[in-house]
Amino acid sequence: MKKFFFILVFFVLHNFSGLNALDVKEVNYYKDKKAWLVNNNNLPIVAIKFAFKAGSGIDFKGKKGTANLTASLLDEGAGNYSAKEFKKVLADNSITLNFSVSHDNFYIDLYTLKENLDLSFQLLDLALTKPIFKLEEVNRIKGNIKLILEESYKDPDEIASRIFREVLFEGHPYKYDTLGVLEDIDKIEKQDLELFLKTNLRLDNFYVAASGDINETELKKYLKKYFKKFDKKNKITSNIPIHKKKIEPKIYLHKKDLRQSTIMFAGEGISRNDPYFYPAYVMNYILGGGGFFSKLTTEIREKRGLVYSVYSYLYRYDKYNFFSGGAETSNENVDKVIKIIKEEIMKVKKEGVSEEELKNAKNYLINSYVLRLDSNKKVASILLNTQMDGLNTDFFEKRNDYINSVSLKDIKKIASKILDENQIFFLVIGEPSNLKNISKI
Amino acid sequence: MRFFLFFIIIFFLKDAFAEFRPQHHILENGLEIIVLENNRVPAIAHSIWYKVGSADEPNGKSGIAHFLEHLLFKGTDKLKPGEFSQTIARNGGKDNAFTSKNYTGYFQLIHKSKLELVMSLEADRMKNIKLVEKEFENEKTVVLEERYSRVDNNPSALLSEQINAALYMNHPYKRPIIGWEHEIKNLSLNDVMKFYDKFYAPNNAIIVICGDVKLDEVVRVAKKYFGSIKPSKIDERSWTNEPTQHAPRGVVLKSKNTAIPVFKRYYLVPTYTKSKKEALALEVFAEIFGNPLTGMLFEEFVKNKKLATSASAYYYSDGFGDTSFTISIVPKKEVTLNDIASHLDKYLVEIEKKIISSDELTKVKKRLVNEIIFAQDSLYMGMRIFGSSLSTGYSLKDITDWPNDIQKVSINDLQNILLKIFDLNKSVTGYLIPIEK
Numbered sequence: 001m002k003k004f005f006f007i008l009v010f011f012v013l014h015n016f017s018g019l020n021a022l023d024v025k026e027v028n029y030y031k032d033k034k035a036w037l038v039n040n041n042n043l044p045i046v047a048i049k050f051a052f053k054a055g056s057g058i059d060f061k062g063k064k065g066t067a068n069l070t071a072s073l074l075d076e077g078a079g080n081y082s083a084k085e086f087k088k089v090l091a092d093n094s095i096t097l098n099f100s101v102s103h104d105n106f107y108i109d110l111y112t113l114k115e116n117l118d119l120s121f122q123l124l125d126l127a128l129t130k131p132i133f134k135l136e137e138v139n140r141i142k143g144n145i146k147l148i149l150e151e152s153y154k155d156p157d158e159i160a161s162r163i164f165r166e167v168l169f170e171g172h173p174y175k176y177d178t179l180g181v182l183e184d185i186d187k188i189e190k191q192d193l194e195l196f197l198k199t200n201l202r203l204d205n206f207y208v209a210a211s212g213d214i215n216e217t218e219l220k221k222y223l224k225k226y227f228k229k230f231d232k233k234n235k236i237t238s239n240i241p242i243h244k245k246k247i248e249p250k251i252y253l254h255k256k257d258l259r260q261s262t263i264m265f266a267g268e269g270i271s272r273n274d275p276y277f278y279p280a281y282v283m284n285y286i287l288g289g290g291g292f293f294s295k296l297t298t299e300i301r302e303k304r305g306l307v308y309s310v311y312s313y314l315y316r317y318d319k320y321n322f323f324s325g326g327a328e329t330s331n332e333n334v335d336k337v338i339k340i341i342k343e344e345i346m347k348v349k350k351e352g353v354s355e356e357e358l359k360n361a362k363n364y365l366i367n368s369y370v371l372r373l374d375s376n377k378k379v380a381s382i383l384l385n386t387q388m389d390g391l392n393t394d395f396f397e398k399r400n401d402y403i404n405s406v407s408l409k410d411i412k413k414i415a416s417k418i419l420d421e422n423q424i425f426f427l428v429i430g431e432p433s434n435l436k437n438i439s440k441i
Numbered sequence: 442m443r444f445f446l447f448f449i450i451i452f453f454l455k456d457a458f459a460e461f462r463p464q465h466h467i468l469e470n471g472l473e474i475i476v477l478e479n480n481r482v483p484a485i486a487h488s489i490w491y492k493v494g495s496a497d498e499p500n501g502k503s504g505i506a507h508f509l510e511h512l513l514f515k516g517t518d519k520l521k522p523g524e525f526s527q528t529i530a531r532n533g534g535k536d537n538a539f540t541s542k543n544y545t546g547y548f549q550l551i552h553k554s555k556l557e558l559v560m561s562l563e564a565d566r567m568k569n570i571k572l573v574e575k576e577f578e579n580e581k582t583v584v585l586e587e588r589y590s591r592v593d594n595n596p597s598a599l600l601s602e603q604i605n606a607a608l609y610m611n612h613p614y615k616r617p618i619i620g621w622e623h624e625i626k627n628l629s630l631n632d633v634m635k636f637y638d639k640f641y642a643p644n645n646a647i648i649v650i651c652g653d654v655k656l657d658e659v660v661r662v663a664k665k666y667f668g669s670i671k672p673s674k675i676d677e678r679s680w681t682n683e684p685t686q687h688a689p690r691g692v693v694l695k696s697k698n699t700a701i702p703v704f705k706r707y708y709l710v711p712t713y714t715k716s717k718k719e720a721l722a723l724e725v726f727a728e729i730f731g732n733p734l735t736g737m738l739f740e741e742f743v744k745n746k747k748l749a750t751s752a753s754a755y756y757y758s759d760g761f762g763d764t765s766f767t768i769s770i771v772p773k774k775e776v777t778l779n780d781i782a783s784h785l786d787k788y789l790v791e792i793e794k795k796i797i798s799s800d801e802l803t804k805v806k807k808r809l810v811n812e813i814i815f816a817q818d819s820l821y822m823g824m825r826i827f828g829s830s831l832s833t834g835y836s837l838k839d840i841t842d843w844p845n846d847i848q849k850v851s852i853n854d855l856q857n858i859l860l861k862i863f864d865l866n867k868s869v870t871g872y873l874i875p876i877e878k
Contacts, residue, residue, distance in 0.1 A: 042481050045818055084744065087734045092804045094811040113814065140743070143773060144750045150700035154875065156594055257697065260589040291535070292514070292526040302523055305579035308587035328590045360531050367533020371550045374482045375819035
């Protein structure tokens with residue numbers, strides 16, 4: 001009994017004010033360009049994340065896959081290094097240097113020991129400015145990409161995400177895989193890759209965030225030395241259109257002989273700049289974002305044992321925001337699971353959430369933020385994303401207040417806007433029994 | 442693993458340390474405590490590791506260790522089902538758990554001021570879980586759905602499961618961690634509670650904390666909550682050994698659910714606990730031979746002979762008895778899996794003569810040792826390395842000596858081990874073949 005009492009005492013909570021205050025410095029390295037930095041010398045490690053606003057969304061028609069192919073080839077030989085030598089010098093010096101693309105961005109991740117920072121920047125510079133694009137390597141990487149794209153017609157999860165994109169982004173470039181289109185890969189030529197770099201590696205769409213054993217002077221020195229050359233005169237603007245999609249409340253079924261069906265759903269989302277962004281964020285945590293005891297997990301997993309995982313999230317692309325989620329369940333339970341997801345969504349829409357749910361959500365979202373800041377990699381990511389969201393470095397001081405100020409009324413208001421069963425579609429991959437009113441796809 | 446299952450332990454886990462300065466204490470009831478101080482943020486990764494996993498399950502009861510892991514979240518005398526994680530979350534923490542062949546681990550990431558909370562909760566569920574039939578049956582379907590997601594709907598996981606069952610002829614490692622479907626279905630509440638009572642005790646557990654906390658404080662709080670829990674009689678772990686294996690085995694899985702053919706070859710090789718010297722040599726060799734970007738296999742199959750789109754090899758040194766050295770190759774379109782097999786067998790002949798110079802060896806060892814520094818760049822990783830190593834037979838000294846031990850591996854050590862490991866009679870070859878509908 002004594003112990004029980006003790007546990008209860010712990011339930012009384014205090015918030016750790018100032019907990020998240022990251023000491024973020026803005027490093028002005030060239031003209032008006034600023035990088036974000038958290039200097040931490042606990043370990044002799046530096047993590048730097050770079051991004052150019054240029055992703056697969058700007059791939060030309062007939063050349064879908066150019067952005068990703070370019071990113072995939074930058075470490076396959078550059079300057080005087082062959083592909084083999086380039087990979088080996090990275091590995092022997094414990095340097096991680098990755099290039100990747102999303103639909104909106106071109107990312108570079110650098111993770112290195114402090115002692116190899118010079119070498120890291122030299123190699124990064126060679127990759128960006130003197131990639132070889134040797135035919136042999138180009139064809140090899142194209143082969144790998146085509147194989148993965150073929151998988152999106154056979155692997156259940158890959159099929160699900162391909163069809164999900166095709167439905168949600170119909171008529172918009174976001175509907176293609178970031179890897180591109182199978183038939184286009186072989187049509188992409190060396191000059192397409194070079195054109196991609198020439199057009200898109202430019203300082204006016206460039207972002208940098210660093211964390212670790214590097215100070216302002218050092219960061220400034222490296223960035224100026226290696227990135228000032230990307231300052232280009234003619235400005236360009238993204239040609240990705242805003243995606244406007246009226247979602248039809250259908251249940252799409254892609255029939256496949258599987259033990260368990262995959263279910264995905266999506267509806268309208270919310271912009272990062274919307275005044276109701278935080279209410280939406282907290283609402284999603286309560287509904288399906290919060291792991292073990294979100295409403296969806298409680299109802300579908302804990303009470304009924306129908307799934308291993310069920311979740312929802314808010315997702316943001318530059319030109320489209322959506323609310324989405326999913327679950328996996330045995331074929332005979334698909335109709336039940338869809339029904340409960342709809343019910344839970346509509347309950348939040350009609351009734352909002354309870355005072356206790358809101359309090360618990362705030363406690364978690366505020367007090368757990370520190371857990372995202374325990375490594376240089378994570379800090380660099382958060383700095384980059386925050387910067388790219390158009391926020392200021394004081395965000396880290398203000399974030400807790402934003403969350404704290406969310407009210408029950410706010411949540412009800414945003415729920416009535418986002419959560420609408422007439423604007424949410426479901427997609428099922430599998431062989432569900434008893435599922436009615438379906439559109440085959 | 443409640444939310445994510447590690448079928449495979451990330452291969453470099455074993456390869457991290459030097460700068461880690463673990464502090465150690467044992468309570469009177471046998472509970473071991475390890476503290477790794479890390480002051481970057483005012484938080485801790487708190488974990489408890491029970492030295493019990495799927496290899497300790499009674500015959501015919503596969504999946505019991507993993508199932509039990511789920512049930513530890515289903516309430517105690519004091520907590521309602523789900524209340525454990527709710528309490529952690531309300532206090533700004535994240536929690537989860539995982540099961541492997543040799544251990545079951547539970548962890549919380551949370552603000553350092555909550556040390557007492559997490560320790561009191563873990564102490565409570567070490568002995569006091571309370572289950573009702575309904576909760577039990579409900580969670581059983583959750584575990585079955587987990588199996589369908591991770592294994593039955595995933596051809597590559599299904600292939601690995603089949604290969605593993607063939608690789609071990611007599612050792613319990615042949616069983617999948619998550620369990621066979623028919624045996625999971627037949628587990629009873631009584632089976633699970635018997636297993637719990639037998640293995641969950643302070644003298645069969647290790648607490649590992651990485652974060653902004655001092656050993657003294659941890660010991661004080663641990664005594665308060667765990668101190669009164671009586672130790673149990675725990676038999677020394679022993680398992681049936683593999684017999685001499687006399688014939689190569691093969692497994693062919695045809696699947697409609699993939700477009701990518703895969704060649705796999707598993708060899709039975711010693712674990713670290715069985716042969717430290719050989720295990721260290723294998724760790725170095727796996728990096729030289731199997732690194733997916735720079736390894737010898739990649740060079741031979743992908744670059745030189747142009748037979749494959751990828752080629753890599755891994756070695757898992759964890760465990761007791763024998764473990765696997767795994768080769769994975771994805772052939773190019775026009776190349777068959779048989780072509781891959783026959784070229785591999787040719788290539789492995791006299792492989793000991795093809796390995797690198799001592800200069801190259803030095804570089805590779807440095808790569809491995811550097812991982813120690815990167816592994817300290819998060820609270821979770823340190824906790825994971827120490828917890829998994831200590832519960833699979835490594836001593837604390839083994840872990841902290843690891844960088845020096847790796848540095849001592851010589852070309853001669855590599856050649857000696859290479860004369861032994863690629864024995865086809867101790868291997869299973871697996872093919873994953875895509876088929877149309």
